[in-house]
Amino acid sequence: MVSVGGDELGPVLAWVLDRSHEASSMDIAGLIAEAAGRLGIGETRLYLVDLQQSRLNPLPQPGGQGGHAAAAVDVEGSLAGLAYRTQRVQQSRDRDTAWFPMVDGIERIGVMQVSSSGRAPNRMQAGRALASLATLLVVSQSSHNDLIVRHQRTNPMSLQAELLWAFLPPRTIGTTRATSTAMLEPAYDVGGDAFDHTFIDGTLHLTMVDAMGHDLASGGASAAAIAACRSTRRSGAALPDIASTIDRTLARWIPDRLMTGVIAELDTRTGDFVWINCGHPPPLLIRDGHVLPRALERTAELPLGLGFHAQEPPTRHHARLQPGDRVLVHSDGVTEARSPDGDLYGEDRLTDTVIRSLASGHNAPEALRRLAGNLLAHQEHRLRDDATILLTEWHPTR
Numbered sequence: 196m197v198s199v200g201g202d203e204l205g206p207v208l209a210w211v212l213d214r215s216h217e218a219s220s221m222d223i224a225g226l227i228a229e230a231a232g233r234l235g236i237g238e239t240r241l242y243l244v245d246l247q248q249s250r251l252n253p254l255p256q257p258g259g260q261g262g263h264a265a266a267a268v269d270v271e272g273s274l275a276g277l278a279y280r281t282q283r284v285q286q287s288r289d290r291d292t293a294w295f296p297m298v299d300g301i302e303r304i305g306v307m308q309v310s311s312s313g314r315a316p317n318r319m320q321a322g323r324a325l326a327s328l329a330t331l332l333v334v335s336q337s338s339h340n341d342l343i344v345r346h347q348r349t350n351p352m353s354l355q356a357e358l359l360w361a362f363l364p365p366r367t368i369g370t371t372r373a374t375s376t377a378m379l380e381p382a383y384d385v386g387g388d389a390f391d392h393t394f395i396d397g398t399l400h401l402t403m404v405d406a407m408g409h410d411l412a413s414g415g416a417s418a419a420a421i422a423a424c425r426s427t428r429r430s431g432a433a434l435p436d437i438a439s440t441i442d443r444t445l446a447r448w449i450p451d452r453l454m455t456g457v458i459a460e461l462d463t464r465t466g467d468f469v470w471i472n473c474g475h476p477p478p479l480l481i482r483d484g485h486v487l488p489r490a491l492e493r494t495a496e497l498p499l500g501l502g503f504h505a506q507e508p509p510t511r512h513h514a515r516l517q518p519g520d521r522v523l524v525h526s527d528g529v530t531e532a533r534s535p536d537g538d539l540y541g542e543d544r545l546t547d548t549v550i551r552s553l554a555s556g557h558n559a560p561e562a563l564r565r566l567a568g569n570l571l572a573h574q575e576h577r578l579r580d581d582a583t584i585l586l587t588e589w590h591p592t593r
Contacts, residue, residue, distance in 0.1 A: 202233045204321055208328055215332050220342040225257040227307070227329045234325070236318045237311025240265055241297070241329055244279060244305050245349045246360075246382045248564045251275050251305055252346045254333075270564075278306045280561050284319060293318070295326035299334045301369040303560060350383045355414030359389055362418045367560045368392055372463035373399050375587045378563040380571060381578045387413030387454075388526050388581035391421050393428075397464050400428060403585050404441075404456040404499070405475065405526045416452045419444055420499070424458070434458050434471050435508030438499065442473075446502035453500040457524050466516040466589055471509045474498035476530065479546060480514070481521040484554055486546045490514070491522070521559075522587045523549065528580035534573050544573075549586065559586050 211230045218226055224241050231239040242251035242265075251273075253265040270276035278285040278294035282303065285294045291311060297304040307326040309318070337343045352360070367376040375392040379385055386409030391402040402424050406416040420441045427440040437458050445452060457478060459470035470478060473496045480490040496509040516522070525545065532540040548569050552562035563586055570582055 202235075204234065204317070204324060207233050208324060211328055211332075215335075218332070220333075220336050220340040221255060221257070223329065223332045223336070224254045226332070227325060228256065230325060230328075231309065231321075234321050236321050236325075237309050239310075239325070240308045241333070242268060242275060242305045242308065243297075243333065243343065243346045244270065244303060245347055247349070247380075247567065248303075249568070250349060251279060252349070254346055255342070275306050275308065279303060280557075280564075282558070284322070293322060295322045297326050297330040297333070299330050299365070300367075301374065301560070302365040302367045304330050304333060348383070353384045355387075355409075355411045356383055356385045358411070358414045358418055359385055362421050363389060364391055364393065368394065370394060370463065372397075372591045373461060373587065373589050374559055375399060375401060375585065376559045376563055377583065377585045378567045380567055380582045385414075385581050386410060387417050388528065388583040389417035389421050390583055390585050391424060392585065392587075394463075395428075397462065399461040399463055399587065401459040401461070401470075401524065401585055401587060402437075402456065403475070403524050403526065403583060404454050405528075405581065405583070406454045407452055409581070412449065412452055416445060416449045416454060416500075419449060420454060420456070434460060434469060434511055435504075438471050438473060438496075438509050439504050442499045442502060442504035445500035446505065449500070451500075453498045455498050455527075459522075459524070461516070461522075461587060461589060463589065463591065466518070466520070466591070468514045468516050468522065470512050472496060472512070473504070473509055476525060476527055479523040479525075479542075480516075481523060481546065481550060482517060482519070484550055486550075516589045518589065518592050520589050521553075524585040524587075526581060526583040528578065528582040529570065529584060531580065532570055532574045532578060532582060535575055538573075540570060540573050545584075559588055562586070 207230050228239045241254040251268040268275045274285045275294045278296050282296045293309045295307045309322050377390045387406030393400050404420045406413040423441045423444040424437050427437045455474035457475045461468050477492040480487045493512045497503050530542050548566050552565050
């Protein structure tokens with residue numbers, strides 16, 4: 196059993212788990228702090244990243260650790276932010292303060308700060324374990340606890356955005372064979388864009404939809420489309436059936452609200468990529484740091500919502516990926532984002548930004564975080580349309 200300057204690690208983690216069953220979100224930071232004290236590794240504080248991944252907001256600490264409330268920390272230009280961006284432990288120059296990434300699977304949640312003037316043995320091992328446990332506790336309550344939700348936001352959210360985010364999965368999911376990550380802006384005022392991704396027995400399922408308009412009806416249409424997709428997919432149906440169900444659902448319940456979309460599946464064992472395109476911009480294939488021109492460009496089907504696909508299911512397209520390939524699906528709000536002087540963001544700038552970031556050693560979630568910042572800056576933080584990107588990487592030999 197590992198001993199960390201105080202009690203043994205295993206029993207302390209077990210104690211936190213036992214106490215967590217009846218703990219509220221207000222108790223989480225205190226539980227982790229008490230566990231750190233038992234282990235003798237110092238004082239802790241938990242920070243959760245906001246929806247746009249620009250700030251790390253501290254969870255309330257019972258009694259106010261240090262006698263004062265902690266301030267939020269910028270993701271850019273701070274050690275805490277560096278730990279978040281790289282998913283690696285960062286230490287201050289005097290090594291009295293360490294920042295541990297809080298990661299759920301491969302979804303970045305925030306960071307845990309550990310402050311101590313001592314040199315507890317096995318401090319790094321205990322800190323990583325405690326940060327992982329803290330992440331599990333936060334995630335377990337994030338779906339039904341407003342305190343945690345509030346500390347993941349920096350602005351009020353529109354009604355249609357509230358509706359959509361309630362339906363969306365984590366931004367990043369992955370296995371040893373494949374990773375899928377997404378960005379969605381304007382995060383607090385999104386109208387009609389939505390995405391979905393999940394793993395099913397070695398297959399990665401991907402969906403992106405873009406409903407016409409930017410109002411509550413648009414958000415409702417996208418939410419209904421994601422629900423129809425999941426219901427059909429979970430019954431074991433194929434991609435054309437999913438498109439037909441979405442089309443039929445919109446035509447019946449939300450008439451006159453059209454939607455474009457890409458629905459796809461990646462076999463993570465073989466690299467077989469199958470997709471359907473209903474009036475959406477074609478997916479882009481990135482290989483060896485370059486976009487293969489028109490590699491995934493096919494004749495697009497009619498948009499969803501007309502009722503046409505309920506009788507004539509759309510065509511499935513097929514491509515075989517190579518290890519290391521990336522597929523990028525985006526909504527037209529990305530390439531058509533226009534600066535105040537009329538300059539379009541464009542496909543070339545989109546792919547160049549992503550490729551350069553990946554080539555610099557950033558992982559896919561960080562590449563999209565940087566792209567979101569670049570896109571918002573291009574339009575001076577006033578997006579006129581939703582901008583959504585889904586980036587998938589096949590890495591079977593990683």
